[in-house]
Amino acid sequence: MPDASNPVDEGPANVFSTVPVEITISVGKTRPMIKDLLNMGENAVLPLDRRVEDPVELYVGDHLIARGELEELDGEQAGQLAVRLTEIADLKSPQK
Template identity: 60%
Template sequence: MADDTQDVTPASPFTQVPIEITISVGMARPTVRELLRLKNDSILPLDKKVDDPVELYVGDKLIARGELEEIEGDPSGQLAVRLTEVADLTSGL
């Protein structure tokens, strides 16, 4: 993943199309028995710790890593991701 930032100039109308980014905070591997026993207030342990980086994906392509944080001054406690590593998306096409 590259650390440098690049200016992106809109060269086509496709640059205005919104995309969905999935933030992965971890993975769980319960058995089928454990899965069938899940109910409200069940705890499902993940393979990551609270301070571990999260991964950002578009589809199945890893595009960045970052840290979860609350948006400062937001009374609802809305989450955001501060990017720490960004992939070089211009290569490999």
């Protein structure tokens, strides 16, 4: 029986509400030549197509679900990365 105090339990659409989903955060892309990759060693730098201040993209599978900004957490989680969401994708329209 659904718990009336918890709106997540309402209706069949929320049957999957407790199933974990893996989200991939894309910070950028690059297209190096294979010969350049083979010549890379420790401390090599691989430039990306984005700047540090550019938004990152959040994907579930190959579907863009949001954009956001990288942040570093404080307190007990100091040094851990997080994403502050700045834009939610329109999940109702078909994606290309």
